[in-house]
Amino acid sequence: MALKLLMAVAAGVILSGCATRYTPAPLAANFPASKQAKLQATYHWGIVADAVERQLAVALKKTPTRPIFINTPAEPNPFQRALATQLTTALVNDGFTVSRAPAGALKIDLDVQTLTFAANRPQYRQNFGQRFPLADGVWMAKELSAPRLENEPFDPLDSEFAPGATPRTEIIVTISVSDQYRYLARSTSAYYVADADYALYGLTEPEPENTKLTRVFKVRGDL
Template sequence: MAGALGVGLLSLALSGCFYANTSQAPIATTYPYSEQQRMQAAHHWEILARHEASQILQRERVRFRDLHIKNPHPDGYIPYSGGEFDRGFRTFLTSELVTRGANVTTAAGANSVDVIVDVEIVEHRDRGFIRPPTGAFTALTAGIAVATIPINHWAEPALGLIPAGIAADVFSGSWTYTGNEEIIITTQVVDGDRILYSSSNIYYINGGDRRQYAPQRVHYPDPAIPLTDTW
């Protein structure tokens, strides 16, 4: 009885100390676990175009309108200016909409609405610690534990690495590094000053692929200045 009373008083005292503590700034915490895909193949552009075409044609206000996929560069592209995603995604989106029976036009008309695609690059310059993928520590420790078994039971200790390799093959297919480069891809259907449809998706990208999405934000080195003789 006395022991239970002591535990209760101790719990009450600790809870009082907890609420008495204060902080001059909010304590940093994390968001719930979530996943975000990495876009690093033209096939991924096709998958996104398929998704957007399906979503666009589900909107009653858009379904029976003529769709004009607007070219952000009406005067054409500068040779080797980049922006492969812009050209590729609009091509995929056109194909997906036509396949689904949509009325896609090459020029704006009286019954048409504009389909606009916008890409925003996000570059993180000072990220803190990022937790490894779920299961990383489990797979690693399991591999280490299994690798010690053959020392006593198997003739060849190196065979102990086989279970660890299997575990790596099972888990590593869904792992990729987080990186500091992200893109926000927004697809909108616009009728004059009215937005009839809007969808935004976020992906990680490889740092070297920035030119595919935002060539205007890639800095190229200045061309070398040829040396000439002064005498």
């Protein structure tokens, strides 16, 4: 036993001595595990609007009372249009004056940045995937090796997690309140969105996953 321990310590010393101390670029490392909400219904858009309004309200109540004008894009996509409408409702219900014209009002700008990541992005899932009853009130959790399919029923143990693969599509939502001189309040948040709903967020259809490149070769000489 002592010999095995000594050999393990020696191996650790050797490996630590061989570790790279200098590299031409930083070593790639993972962030700590985190969660990001996936938007899958217009009800979820309302939750986003309410969360944004609560953040902005804290700052707006510290500024001199002025009407608020929501500056929507000239041709909003369905998500931007719904977000502006729901944010207007939330502000009015919270006692703010929302103006229909920009003159003399603070301006709220809505910026939605859409992103499409690679089709083969990493797929990390929750630890628990299925439960099996052992006795009354006693369950055994079994990890699934593959992601749960879209049509599989939710289990109370893992219903917190969205079904299916990690989406390729994400959005960054930034809401800014400003006058002609400065920003008075700002909120930024990021969300997954279902890949099939890309058009609702102003995205064009993502490229097919199995896109093949065609090359033309020129042959010289007699055949």
